[in-house]
Amino acid sequence: MTAVEDIGYGAQFDGWYDRIFPKDAHAEATARALAALHPDTAAGTLEFGVGTGRIAVPLSRETGPVVGVDSSAPMLAGLAAEAAAQGAPVTGVHADVRTYAEDRTYGLVYCICSVLGLITDPDDQRRTVRRAAALLAPGGRLVVETHNRPAVHALHEGRAQATFFTPYPDPGTGLQSHAVLLGPDLWQCHQIWFEADGSTRVGSEVVRLLTPDEVDAYAEDAGLTPTARWSDWNATPYDPRSPLFVTVYERGADA
Numbered sequence: 001m002t003a004v005e006d007i008g009y010g011a012q013f014d015g016w017y018d019r020i021f022p023k024d025a026h027a028e029a030t031a032r033a034l035a036a037l038h039p040d041t042a043a044g045t046l047e048f049g050v051g052t053g054r055i056a057v058p059l060s061r062e063t064g065p066v067v068g069v070d071s072s073a074p075m076l077a078g079l080a081a082e083a084a085a086q087g088a089p090v091t092g093v094h095a096d097v098r099t100y101a102e103d104r105t106y107g108l109v110y111c112i113c114s115v116l117g118l119i120t121d122p123d124d125q126r127r128t129v130r131r132a133a134a135l136l137a138p139g140g141r142l143v144v145e146t147h148n149r150p151a152v153h154a155l156h157e158g159r160a161q162a163t164f165f166t167p168y169p170d171p172g173t174g175l176q177s178h179a180v181l182l183g184p185d186l187w188q189c190h191q192i193w194f195e196a197d198g199s200t201r202v203g204s205e206v207v208r209l210l211t212p213d214e215v216d217a218y219a220e221d222a223g224l225t226p227t228a229r230w231s232d233w234n235a236t237p238y239d240p241r242s243p244l245f246v247t248v249y250e251r252g253a254d255a
Helices: 009-012 024-035 056-063 073-088 122-134 150-154 212-223
Strands: 043-048 065-072 092-093 106-111 136-147 162-169 174-182 186-194 200-208 224-230 242-252
Touching: 009 024, 009 200, 024 056, 024 106, 024 136, 043 056, 056 073, 056 092, 065 073, 065 106, 073 092, 122 136, 122 212, 136 150, 136 212, 136 224, 150 162, 150 174, 150 224, 212 224, 212 242
Parallel strands: 043 065, 043 106, 065 092, 106 136
Antiparallel strands: 136 242, 162 174, 174 186, 186 200, 224 242
């Protein structure tokens, strides 16, 4: 059995990932938006980069069983615990999204929360989108959400380095991000999480920043057609100043 290559993201954020990305009303709203985009729930649902099930678990209440692929064993352990606690029909698979294959297809495949950006080689990003497209049933949809390069550049205001603090709803908690632009498309963020008891956790990540045109090119190369693009899950029209963008692609019914 071939070992699964893992960048170590899940191991770094194990135990506090759910503090940064809580299973809250926003996650529920994202799941409802994805469910509304599903062309045929009976055709199945697949997530690339499932993490601890922040989206897959609530989505499974709307669509039925969800299969979630992730390269991180700690993330998948968190998913298994969450799915069991919620009685959710979500199955985790330890695999590499760049090469993942099955003998079946799905009505909806989604790759969100900048999972595509965490794959920092453009050829591997293209491979990932091809894999997702190959797993789509005729008439199926791929949904991608990732960081928006021009907006992140604007956030830095011409500086290579910048620091941001995001307060969280729980009193005394928040996330401090020390961000560095390593070039035109690579963005390194050192994250410091502050708990109310004074404890901190530290993790680092590198994202390859994308533009809508680049993701469109990957998808069109894989035989998909873009059908919608937004700045958020509320279907707000795309704005280059939005830190993230969401795009919906479709596979032809005769593909």
